[in-house]
Amino acid sequence: MTIRCIFHFAQAHDDFRLPELNSIAELHGITISWPPDEEEWDPAKPFWIVELQEEGHAVLLARRCILIRAIYHLYAHGDSYAAIFAQTTANAALWSQYIPSTTFRFKVSAYNHTIPQERQVAVVESFHFMDLKxxxxxxxxxxxxxxxxxxxDWGAGSTRKRDDHDGEFKHIYFGRLIAEGTARSLIKKFDVKKRSFFGSTSMEAEISLLMANQTLASSGSMVYDPFIGTGSMAYTTAHFGAHFFGSDIDGRQMRGKGKTPGIMRAATQYGVEARIVDVCTFDVTRNPWRCGALFDAIVTDPPYGVRAGAKRLGRKNPEKRVDIRTAGREAHAADPCIPPTKPYELSHLVVDLILFARYMLKPNGRLVFFLPTVTDEYEELDIYDMLCDGMEVVANSLQDFGLWGRRVS
Structure with missing residues (x-):
């Protein structure tokens, strides 16, 4: 028997809600469905009505999904309190067991509005017909x-009193709390500003957590980041139990200053150092991996021109004569040896990354990466044209910055 739930989402990254929800549901083997008799589903709404097989599934989702604030067992919803009271009465079988002696608390809140205290009390008292003893x-x-x-939404920046338009709601939801979204506390835990090692391009905590969830990171899984930088993806995936390996063409990004590599210092700060398998310096286009299914997921934020251009081994001008010996020593034996690099065109990088994933991911493995796009020029077909045989697009979510954005695929 299914139960109808209200999913209350945080007002952030609404394009990532469904991909994250589906990912965690797949990870735990949870079946999610939408009631066929409900209105057309709107992913931007803060409240979703969803059917689950049991309450325990709601608890699992609330503990892991970063964008879920809370999940409620739905008793009633409608556009008036008369409709709410009628449905609640009709659904008495869902809550009648709580009548005799259950201790309770009643919460009255609003989205895009602040309800005056006096009316909150009036709303609570209007449910007296439930006769909770x-x-x-x-x-x-x-x-x-x-x-x-x-x-x-009455418009950002509009001037009005807190209780203006009070009572002019468009919908009401009523239910019993099943689980609060405890995973959102991880955003503060992994806050870059509080991290012992970070750089100017370190990914913000909330996005790195969302990407980690889309990798299906869990105990025993192996995750790889070929452009690890300062390791933002390492800490979040390792927190969820995955073993993590990272590489970068510039070892200085990973090491930082000090005897202990910066990534390992930050991993120790989060208590996940035992799950960081290693970090290595190499060009992923000339990688040392044996071809074969090795990783459960590849997750990365490839460097691009907005903040930092991508590089690969080689010379900008291959015809230029270069003295490979310095003071009688070959250049590659110098200490330190910094090999020459040349720009790596983003379109080539993405194609190479997808081809690399084809051969290095296990069956049903996931490639999760950011792709910067120009908002007005982007077409859905762009990402499909890059796929190799056997690959499919599971999600394609936009983090919108206005004229441009970046997509997690």
Whole structure:
């Protein structure tokens, strides 16, 4: 028997909600479905009505999905309180077991609005027909009932009183809290500003956590980042239990200053140093890997011209004469040896990355990477044209910056 739930999402990265949800559901073998009798699904809405097989699945999703604030067991929803009361009465079988002695707390909130205290009290009292006989417990209640009023966005920066348009909601949701989204606390834990080692191009915590979830990182999985830089993806995937290997053409990005490599210092800060298999310096286009299914996932934020251009081994001008000996020693034996590099065109990099993933990923493995795009010029076919045989696009989410954006595929 399925249960209908309200998924309450954080108002951030709405294009990433469904890919993350589907990824974690696949990881745990959870079946997610949308009620056929509900209105057309809108991914940008903060509340989704979703069907799950059992409450335990909601708990697993709330513990892992970064964008979930809370999941509620749906008792009623509609555009008026009369509709809410009628549905709640009709669905008494869902909550009648709590009537005799269950301690409870009642929460009344709104999206895009602040409800005055007086009306919050009035809303709570309007549910007197439920006749809950247990004690009210503001701390550690056995159940928490919640009403959410959804309002239109009246416009950013508009001047109005907090209670203007109060009661002019477009929808109401009512249900019982199943689980709060505890995974969102990881955003503070992995905050780059608090990290012992980071660089100017280190990825923000929330995005790195979302990408880690899309890799299906879990205990025993092997994840690789061929453009690891300062290691943002290493810490989050390792936190979820994966073993991580990274490489970069510039070893200075990984080492930083000090005897202990910077990536390992930061990994120790997060308690995941044992899951960092190693980091190596090499050009991924001339990598030392044996061809074969080795990784469960490849995840990376390739360097690009907006912040830092990609490089590969070689010379910008191959015809230029170069003295390979310095003071009687060959250049590659110098200490330190910094090999010459040349620009790496992004389109070539992405094609090479996909081809590399084809041969290095295990069956059903995932390649998760950022692709910068110009918003007005992007077409969905662009990413499909790059695929190798046997590959499919699982998700294609946009982080929008206005004129340009970057897509996680």
């Amino acid at each position: 247990g004690k009210i417990a503001m701390r550690d209640p056995e159940i928490e009932l919640a009403v959410w009023e959804e309002y239109d």
